[in-house]
Structure formats: C-alpha cells, structure tokens
Amino acid sequence: MALVLMPEWPTEDWLASLDGQMKRAPTFFEGRPVIVDFSGLGEPKTDYQALIAELEKRDIRIIGVEGAPEGWTDSDTWGRPPIATNGRADRFIEVVEDEPKEPAVPDVNSLVLQGPIRSGQTVYFERGDVTVLGSVASGAEVIAGGSVHVYGTLRGRVIAGFAGQADAGVFCRRMEAELIAINGVYKVADDMPATVRGKPIHAKLDGDAIVMVTMS
C-alpha cells in the first residue's frame, strides 16, 4: 500500500511540520512507497523539482507524482515511473534498479528501555516489542507495533499492536494503567475490573474485547 503525501503552501512550513512528524516517528516512511500529490498546492510558482529533492533528502521513497501541471517534467530529470493521473500510468514505465543498500545494523524488532518512563514522555516503536525495566508513569505513553512488557508499575497508557498485530499483548508487574489498547481496541481505567488493580496482568485481545488475566 502506498502512502500519499500532499504538500501545502508555503512549502517551508509544510516541510518543517513533516520534519517534526518524522522526528516523532523516525521509521514511519521506512521502506514505504510514497506518492506525492501536488494538487493541494495551488501555487503556480512552486519549484516542484526542489520539493521532490527535499523529500528525497529525507529518505522518502517517491514512486509517483500526482496533480502536477501538464508538461511539468520530462524523463531526463525524472528517473522514476512518471506521472500517474488518477492512479493510471498513462505513459512509459522505466524500471530503475536501485543499488541494494546494506543495512548498517541488522533489523532489531525489540526495544528494551531502562525505566522509568516519565509523565509526558512517549515511546514509539513500530517494529516490534517494547520492554520497560522500570515503571511507566501516569501521563506517559508507550506505543508499540508488537507487545509491551512493563517490569515495574504500569500507570500510564499503552498502545500495543497498533500496526495491526492482533496477537500482541500487554504485560505488567502491577496494573494501574490509564488506558490499554491492542490493535485498535481499547479499554480505559474506568472500564477495567477492580480485581485487576495492583495485580500482575497479561492483557490480550479476545475477538473484539480486551481480556485481562492475572499472572501468578
């Protein structure tokens, strides 16, 4: 599935807010094909080429462009499959083989953190499990693509399996959480049974509901 990026005028501000988002979620665009939709710009003077270059500098993999004015570019400067209009490729397609990049470090799919995670801090880890050795404070947030393990007290919010992993779980030594979500299904503290408070808990998805099991 490709992502669509829709730049807005002025492009400097838009790029700055994009940078902000990429700082919060550095792996968001990693390995994802991106289509740039210029139709939101509405500014005739835009330097499309420069904008494309800016995006490429951020390691965003652009596979196509939409909504640019007719005749904006030609194949000399444009080394990719060219402009798609409404998703149909209407001109030639040239396959460019990128040199396969050697990953600097092998892909890690777990993140281990020395606690505590303080109020106001967000841990965002898309690729897999997060393990926190201390506590997660009230007002802190852990977001993981996989499961979340908390070896201290869980007082904050945990969002596990957010990238669609339904078998993700939330584990903690002591349950005092404000909110737990797994694969889009969530439960706030108010909806949690009183019997799980203060207990070591494994929370998992059972169909469309979060169930919490006490661990011995």
Added chain:
Amino acid sequence: MAEVLVVTSGKGGVGKTTSTASLGVALAQSGQKVVIVDFDVGLRNLDLIMGAERRVVFDLINVVQGDAKLAQALIRDKRVDTLSLLAASQTRDKDALSEEGVERVIGELREKFDWVICDSPAGIEKGAALAMKYADRAVVVTNPEVSSVRDSDRIIGLLDSKTAKAERGERMEKQLLLTRYDPVRAERGDMLKTDDVLEILSIPLLGIIPDSEEVLKASNLGSPVTLSSPTSAPARAYFDAAKRLRGETVPMTVHSDKSGLLGRLFGRRVA
C-alpha cells in the same frame, strides 16, 4: 567549585520559593556563599519572602539584557551576609529571558558563589526551561498528593532531556523535597505516604518538610522559616536538607512541633 541548583516542581504553590529561601538561608548560615535567583519573571515572589522587596533596583532581566552589571543587581541579605538575592522583574515576561543571557549570568554567578540556587517558575514553559537549563543538580519540590506527583514526574523527564547537562550526555542529579507533609493525615490515608511518592518518582529523598503554620507566618514576615523560627519543625527539616545537599549523612526524620504522644509516634525515621 560552584554548584548550580534548580528548585523546580512543575506544579505551582507547592513551596518552591519558600524552599529556595529556606535552603538558601540554611546553606549561607553554614558559611557557604549563596545566591538565590528568582526566575519567575513577571510574577516575582522571592524578594517578598526574603523581605527585600524595597531594595530591588536592578533585576535578572536587566543583567541578562546587559543593562546592568551583576554587582549592581545583587542584593546582599542584611541578616546573613553570605547570602545574596537576584530578583526577577515584575514588569516583564519570560520572553525577555534569552538562553545566551542566562548562560552568561549563571557563568558569572558561578565565579562569585559556592551555591547558585535558581527558583523556577511553575509550568514547563520558557521560564521553567531556562531556570533548569544550566543547572548541575535539581531539587524537585513535591506535595504528597497525586497531581503534584505527576507534575514532578513530568519535570524529572524534562530535567533528564532538556538541560544542558543532559544534552551533553551527563546525568543530572535530582533529589526529592517532600513539602507540606502531615504524618497523621498520611497515616490515615488522606495523603500519599512518603514511600508511595518515592516509589512513583524513583529519585532519592532530600528531606521531608512538615506542614506547619510557621512557614506561612514566616513568608508573611518576609523572613524564611530558617531565620524567623530556626527551632521550629520545618526549619529543622530544612537545616537537615541543607546538610544533605552538602553531602552529609543525616538520618531521615519527620520533625514535629507537637510534643507528647503524636510527637513520639511520628518523630521516628521514615525512609
């Protein structure tokens, strides 16, 4: 070697300014050269607590902006001659502070004093951020109640990430000062217990200041409790905390003014 100490909390009204003044007096009375700096630009209070409000000519903003020399702005305390005050401006706001200016002023103060104690404003915005930015260590003032504890937790996170020391990859030393503590109410469960607060914040304890009328009285007198009634329970607690700041080991007790049964019951060690 000067120590720059920030007294901070996130939440307002928990006793930052009172603690800054009381600790400043306690440290200065032990012979250390101390300056207390009010960072609460626009809502200055430290001058009142110190009873120096009629002697403020130049303030922190004047020095930061280069309109006055540091020596002109420092107000020497009349009661403890090793203690000085750098007041905040009441007519300006926090935007008048700049990072470079604050760094320069803190640097100059480092050369003149043994202790530079920065009284942070409440909140997590520019004023609070600049008060902690160039500090070597921090005292986190917390009341034994949930909202104060959560705000303190947020501030500890900022101390670990947004200070110059943290940005250099060094560890910021943080200590907890539990203020307005009432052992009877904590025992009854109306208030968080020391252990609960320590468990949530997981930083070492600097001291426990008992809730006391004396503190309010002292503030209105313009004389910190460590000066106006040095034998009162809160004053003794501040003296203990000041000793711990200097690296001495003092057993942790909850001081009490009450004699008799309650005093004996709750005068014991707690942590």
